[in-house]
Amino acid sequence: MKLGLFFLVVGYLLSQFYRSFLAVLAGLLQADVGVTADDLALSSGLWFLVFAAMQLPVGWALDRFGPRRTTAIMLGFGGTTGAVVFAVAQNALHLHLAMALLGIGCAPVLMASYYIFARSFPPAIFATLAGAVIGFGSLGNILGALPMAWAAEAFGWRASILAIAGVTALVSVVLWVVIQDPPKAEAPKGKAGNVLDLLRIPAIWFLIPLLIVNYAPAAGLRGLWVGPYYTDVYAASATGIGQVTLLMAIAMIAGNFAYGPLDRLLGTRKWVILGGNMAGAACLGLLWLFPLAGVWQAALLFAAVGFFGASFPMMMAHGRSFIPPHLTGRGVTLLNLFSIGGVGVLQVMSGRVHALAPQDPPEMPYQALFLFFGLLLLIGCIVYLFSTDRTD
Secondary structure: OHHHHHHHHHHHHHHHHHHHOHHHHHHHHHHHOOOOHHHHHHHHHHHHHHHHHOHHHHHHHHHHHOHHHHHHHHHHHHHHHHHHHHHOOOOHHHHHHHHHHHHHHHOOHHHHHHHHHHHHOOHHHHHHHHHHHHHHHOHHHHHOOHHHHHHHHHHOHHHHHHHHHHHHHHHHHHHHHHOOOOOOOOOOOOOOOOHHHHHOOHHHHOOHHHHHHHOHHHHHHHHHHHHHHHHHHHOOOHHHHHHHHHHHHHHHHHHHHHHOOHHHHHOOOHHHHHHHHHHHHHHHHHHHHOOOOOHHHHHHHHHHHHHHOOOHHHHHHHHHOOOOHHHHHHHHHHHHHHHHHHHHHHHHHHHHHHHHOOOOOOOHHHHHHHHHHHHHHHHHHHHHOOOOOOOO
16 A cells, blocks of 8 residues: 555646646746747646546546556556657647647656545544645646756757656556555445435535635746746746756645644634635735746745645645545545636636737736736635635
């Protein structure tokens, strides 16, 4: 079990890498492939949209076949093929296809570990374990920052991505060998259950709006917009952008570990989640008000958005507490669908916000983005205010 979980964390590290490396490669892709920032926003959004669309079949597969076959097959096919297509891409369409395949490959990895936690560990420590997986797996965020920039400059971005494709194939083979499927939960007699049963739980509906928006600002900025922002406003190099994204990645890791035990320490999940997301909205408001604050002043605000935006594991723990045991796989993937689907939709919308905003002076379109993400986060918090608190 421990070895399987270790390699699931490695698989999730790859997932974090693939969702975040575009920010560092933005300038190189614009020069070599001829794509625009809006093309990259669509590519990034497609990763999240396809990832989200796969959550319902992934949930069914986890409950039916278990995490071993589900994860190894999908990561091996989608992850490896997507990375190879990306490495040989010649136009925007190739990048879109590659990111969609990568979304398929990465879709089951985190939920497989959450499925194992929910079926094999005490409920009270779910949030801590869930946060730890994201915390350690978010090292992929770090690999997609400064190390990716160094590798792209030293070996070329195509060779670097091909190397990652080889690692992805190897990890998928190891997962097939080492994951142990936990015992399946039997449904109550005459009640097999499905996603519609989950949607009939009223408490979940008050979580959904914040689930849709809570991770979107951190993922959108870290995964893409930090790169064009520093390129257009500060004329930063790939290495400079890598330093800023590295800082944001470290803050996101720290946030996952910080959120994890707070429900047990404070006796509440709702108010931990609400306080953190309100703080994230405040940081986005400061970026909107002061878009020319300075290279490192802005970097610290981006890092704060990443830190406070790491409430996803706590939100999953909150939602999981309402889910019947025999629907564990479908339940956690349904919650993840809203979260990752929200990121995908909002990432695509962010490209339109950037394109439609005034482009002169250069900070104006990014002010529009900061306001866009901040207002949505605030709306999600207002709805979540009426949710039912629950701890295990």
